[in-house]
Amino acid sequence: xxxxTRLVYLISFLLGxxxxxxxxxxxxxxxxxxxxxxxxxxxxxxxxxxxxSGTAVHFxxxxxxxxxxxDGSPIFHPTMVTDPNxxxxxxxxxxxxxxxxxxxxxxxxxxxxxxxxxxxxRNEGILNMDNSVGTPFFIQTQIKINDFLGCDNTPVLLVxxxxxxxxxxxWFHNPGAYDPDGDSLSYQLYVPKQGATYDNDGLEVxxxxxxxxxxxxxxxxxxxxxxxPDPYNQANEASDGPPTFKIDPLYxxxxxxxxxxxxxxxxxxxxxxxxxxxxxxxxxxxxxxRDMQIIVKSCxxxxxxxxxxxxxxxxxxxLVTEDIYATDxxxxxxxxxxxxxxxxKIELFSNIFQKGAISNPLATYTPGPAVWQPTFSPTxxxxxxxxxxxxxxxxxxxxxxxxxxxxxNGGPPLATYGAFTITVVAPAPQWNSITPVGRSAxxxxxxxxxxxxxxxxxxxxxxxxxxxxxxxxxxxxxDSLGYTLIGQVPIGTTNYNDxxxxxxxxxxxxxxxxxxxxxxxxxxDEICIPPFLADAxxxxxxxxxxxxxxxxRVTVKWRSPxxxxxxxxxxxxxxEVKRADGTSGIAGYVNVSxxxxxxxxxxxxxxxxxxxxxxxxxxxYWVVAKASNGQIIDSSATASTVRLDLVPQFKQILLQWSxxxxxxxxxxxxxxxxxxIYRGVNSASEVISDLTLIxxxxxxxxxxxxxxxxxxxxxxxQTSNYCYGVMTRGSYGNPKIKAPLNNFSQIICSKPDxxxxxxxxxxxxxxxDCNPDLNSxxxxxPDDGNxxxxxxxxPPNVITWKKxxxxxxxxxIVGYNIxxxxxxxxxxxxxxxxxxxxFFIHNNLISHAWCYKISAVNAAGKESDLSxxxxxxxxxxxxxxxxxxxxxxxxxxxxxxYNKRKYGDPDEGFPCNNAGTPDA
Numbered sequence: 001x002x003x004x005t006r007l008v009y010l011i012s013f014l015l016g017x018x019x020x021x022x023x024x025x026x027x028x029x030x031x032x033x034x035x036x037x038x039x040x041x042x043x044x045x046x047x048x049x050x051x052x053s054g055t056a057v058h059f060x061x062x063x064x065x066x067x068x069x070x071d072g073s074p075i076f077h078p079t080m081v082t083d084p085n086x087x088x089x090x091x092x093x094x095x096x097x098x099x100x101x102x103x104x105x106x107x108x109x110x111x112x113x114x115x116x117x118x119x120x121x122r123n124e125g126i127l128n129m130d131n132s133v134g135t136p137f138f139i140q141t142q143i144k145i146n147d148f149l150g151c152d153n154t155p156v157l158l159v160x161x162x163x164x165x166x167x168x169x170x171w172f173h174n175p176g177a178y179d180p181d182g183d184s185l186s187y188q189l190y191v192p193k194q195g196a197t198y199d200n201d202g203l204e205v206x207x208x209x210x211x212x213x214x215x216x217x218x219x220x221x222x223x224x225x226x227x228x229p230d231p232y233n234q235a236n237e238a239s240d241g242p243p244t245f246k247i248d249p250l251y252x253x254x255x256x257x258x259x260x261x262x263x264x265x266x267x268x269x270x271x272x273x274x275x276x277x278x279x280x281x282x283x284x285x286x287x288x289x290r291d292m293q294i295i296v297k298s299c300x301x302x303x304x305x306x307x308x309x310x311x312x313x314x315x316x317x318x319l320v321t322e323d324i325y326a327t328d329x330x331x332x333x334x335x336x337x338x339x340x341x342x343x344x345k346i347e348l349f350s351n352i353f354q355k356g357a358i359s360n361p362l363a364t365y366t367p368g369p370a371v372w373q374p375t376f377s378p379t380x381x382x383x384x385x386x387x388x389x390x391x392x393x394x395x396x397x398x399x400x401x402x403x404x405x406x407x408x409n410g411g412p413p414l415a416t417y418g419a420f421t422i423t424v425v426a427p428a429p430q431w432n433s434i435t436p437v438g439r440s441a442x443x444x445x446x447x448x449x450x451x452x453x454x455x456x457x458x459x460x461x462x463x464x465x466x467x468x469x470x471x472x473x474x475x476x477x478x479d480s481l482g483y484t485l486i487g488q489v490p491i492g493t494t495n496y497n498d499x500x501x502x503x504x505x506x507x508x509x510x511x512x513x514x515x516x517x518x519x520x521x522x523x524x525d526e527i528c529i530p531p532f533l534a535d536a537x538x539x540x541x542x543x544x545x546x547x548x549x550x551x552x553r554v555t556v557k558w559r560s561p562x563x564x565x566x567x568x569x570x571x572x573x574x575x576e577v578k579r580a581d582g583t584s585g586i587a588g589y590v591n592v593s594x595x596x597x598x599x600x601x602x603x604x605x606x607x608x609x610x611x612x613x614x615x616x617x618x619x620x621y622w623v624v625a626k627a628s629n630g631q632i633i634d635s636s637a638t639a640s641t642v643r644l645d646l647v648p649q650f651k652q653i654l655l656q657w658s659x660x661x662x663x664x665x666x667x668x669x670x671x672x673x674x675x676x677i678y679r680g681v682n683s684a685s686e687v688i689s690d691l692t693l694i695x696x697x698x699x700x701x702x703x704x705x706x707x708x709x710x711x712x713x714x715x716x717x718q719t720s721n722y723c724y725g726v727m728t729r730g731s732y733g734n735p736k737i738k739a740p741l742n743n744f745s746q747i748i749c750s751k752p753d754x755x756x757x758x759x760x761x762x763x764x765x766x767x768x769d770c771n772p773d774l775n776s777x778x779x780x781x782p783d784d785g786n787x788x789x790x791x792x793x794x795p796p797n798v799i800t801w802k803k804x805x806x807x808x809x810x811x812x813i814v815g816y817n818i819x820x821x822x823x824x825x826x827x828x829x830x831x832x833x834x835x836x837x838x839f840f841i842h843n844n845l846i847s848h849a850w851c852y853k854i855s856a857v858n859a860a861g862k863e864s865d866l867s868x869x870x871x872x873x874x875x876x877x878x879x880x881x882x883x884x885x886x887x888x889x890x891x892x893x894x895x896x897x898y899n900k901r902k903y904g905d906p907d908e909g910f911p912c913n914n915a916g917t918p919d920a
Contacts, residue, residue, distance in 0.1 A: 052097030464733025552614025
């Protein structure tokens with residue numbers, strides 16, 4: 001048997017803390033990670049708070065601390081002695097010391113890794129867990145190395161966990177976290193852990209909760225346990241409800257309203273990091289756990305009252321100036337520390353104050369660093385002024401968050417937290433000019449103010465004007481304006497030529513700058529060009545007169561080229577009308593008719609009734625004009641019939657219509673800018689006049705209408721056949737061409753959906769590949785998928801399915817039921833009901849061996865037949881690859897047995913081919 005060599009680029013270590021001979025222990029901690037130059041080398045920082053007594057902190061193998069990198073790598077034992085950085089004093093007068101240790105580590109490749117730190121003992125006497133002094137301190141951070149999601153660093157926590165509490169007074173803490181890569185953060189409470197179980201490869205299987213954990217607001221710490229005792233249902237700060245303990249999932253502020261029994265408590269929470277992938281789907285990148293203590297004292301101090309600014313939005317270049325105030329409701333000249341008078345300190349935390357975290361200039365606040373300000377009476381205010389000169393480099397899609405902390409100098413000091421956000425958007429582009437050149441428009445704009453950070457300029461167009469004044473921070477263009485994106489150019493380009501425009505039409509344009517993170521600028525002002533000369537035929541109507549499968553009829557109207565050069569193109573004019581199937585293109589066109597008119601200023605009409613199937617088909621037309629000397633003047637733009645589609649729904653019918661025309665069908669400047677809705681019942685009508693006008697739709701609302709029985713307040717009858725037609729109203733924006741341009745769709749009929757059972761579905765996910773024959777079957781590259789601490793240490797099972805494409809099957813589906821079983825021959829039970837998405841993530845697994853079935857549920861509550869079962873299997877723990885390509889791409893880099901690090905998420909994993917490279 002040949003020798004198997006395992007390449008390992010790994011460093012790890014055992015880390016211990018020996019604080020004092022008096023057994024002082026860890027009070028709080030978290031692990032943060034910074035990636036080096038998008039490589040697989042990471043700097044791991046263990047940040048802990050200790051109960052210090054002025055002695056050095058010893059890191060050594062003998063003290064029992066363990067740092068586990070989560071990749072099965074061997075361990076390394078450093079020796080280190082350091083003095084803690086004293087950052088405060090606790091309620092008992094002990095110094096609070098801060099210690100940070102940095103370790104570089106190289107991970108073997110792509111995957112999800114849970115980094116953990118373990119130390120022997122917590123503080124003695126923690127109330128909300130059993131035997132705290134014998135319970136290990138254990139914290140975790142999860143990272144994901146995934147090239148498709150880009151490089152990543154964990155969040156940075158700016159506010160140390162040193163906030164103390166008084167009984168019956170609301171308590172707050174906020175970590176002041178920000179993400180250096182601009183990712184979104186969310187927050188979740190978490191049960192503190194005391195360790196984990198590991199497999200034979202040293203990989204974490206599951207983390208273990210501390211024994212006997214209770215949330216701090218549990219009834220055990222109130223009633224007789226509290227001093228003075230309060231009834232549990234009146235134990236909040238206002239004495240009008242039970243105590244609560246919660247975290248703001250968006251901003252991270254933890255609120256305990258309010259503490260009961262005095263003593264020490266331990267809590268933990270997670271900071272989850274999210275990023276959108278290339279498909280716009282949010283992906284979990286990693287998770288940081290903070291484990292911390294809360295010291296509650298029996299005291300009469302009242303927390304400060306804090307006034308923070310509202311959330312604001314500004315355009316880059318704006319100087320932001322905001323005032324922040326705090327008062328002490330029980331302030332007095334003899335209060336506070338050592339009875340020298342009450343004072344309040346206001347501190348601000350954000351990445352916008354951190355050198356290197358954002359581009360200069362940084363934000364400041366005055367006075368800063370924070371100072372104690374006298375609050376000798378409840379009306380005295382502590383005050384700081386916030387200042388930030390924003391620039392283009394500060395533009396980003398996510399807002400900047402500023403955490404504000406007001407602390408008094410009472411015994412013990414109490415803190416109140418607040419937060420506000422600043423969104424910095426890019427200013428609007430500025431036009432230079434618009435110039436007509438023939439049948440095109442030359443657009444020119446000024447060099448963009450934020451050209452150093454923007455990536456491109458988008459050009460939008462519509463026929464005729466759409467009045468719109470964006471709010472100072474409204475970015476992009478609302479769909480209701482009817483603009484169409486016609487082009488995008490590099491940000492350094494300042495011109496665009498819009499060609500092949502329609503004669504007689506007035507065109508208007510707006511600009512929007514875009515940025516690499518997906519953010520948009522405020523839209524530019526609108527700039528319009530006068531109507532192009534009507535020196536070609538101008539089609540004004542393509543309206544369906546008769547709906548029939550064989551004898552349909554369409555009326556086409558147009559204006560003659562009334563602004564053509566009469567010297568070059570003498571009258572009378574003749575016209576050729578051409579038709580083709582569909583809404584655009586010239587393939588398969590036919591000449592419908594040739595007409596001759598004696599003048600040049602008259603409207604022309606053609607009725608096309610040559611075996612048209614207007615019931616099923618769309619048609620489009622264009623007109624070619626010739627002068628009396630036989631010379632072709634020009635041809636019109638093409639214009640299609642209006643196509644109406646119906647989507648039957650439960651007790652209602654959705655109408656959707658469209659047309660491809662050179663005029664605007666959403667011109668809000670029309671006297672009555674509304675599309676008309678016609679309906680008939682139980683009649684196979686061919687002409688609109690047989691129907692009844694039942695409603696209208698504002699042209700700015702788009703081209704859809706939901707008939708749920710609004711007309712005469714009469715619900716639709718499921719056995720009745722409803723026939724519909726719509727009339728659109730449009731305009732060229734040219735006063736010389738009359739408006740509105742009214743055009744009718746075909747007539748189409750349907751019954752409301754009676755909602756029988758939805759169609760049977762099929763699960764389309766791929767299971768984890770456990771086939772040992774690697775010569776013929778792809779392996780998933782190492783990526784543990786979209787999981788997080790608090791879910792499971794195993795990757796989840798992910799099943800996906802598609803919504804039925806057949807309108808008869810997908811009508812009024814409101815959700816999906818998920819059934820699961822431990823085996824295909826076992827009974828299935830529902831584990832999730834009315835899931836809105838077309839995927840389901842099954843977390844908290846101790847085994848992948850599950851089978852699933854799904855069903856669809858419609859608005860009537862009817863459920864489809866269950867799908868065929870789809871099963872996952874547990875992959876073998878020991879399996880050797882036949883390919884070894886150590887090229888750093890994360891696929892087959894290591895010649896080693898596959899283990900749980902190799903599991904792939906069907907929703908995110910990518911297969912490796914036999915060459916050891918990712919399959920596209």
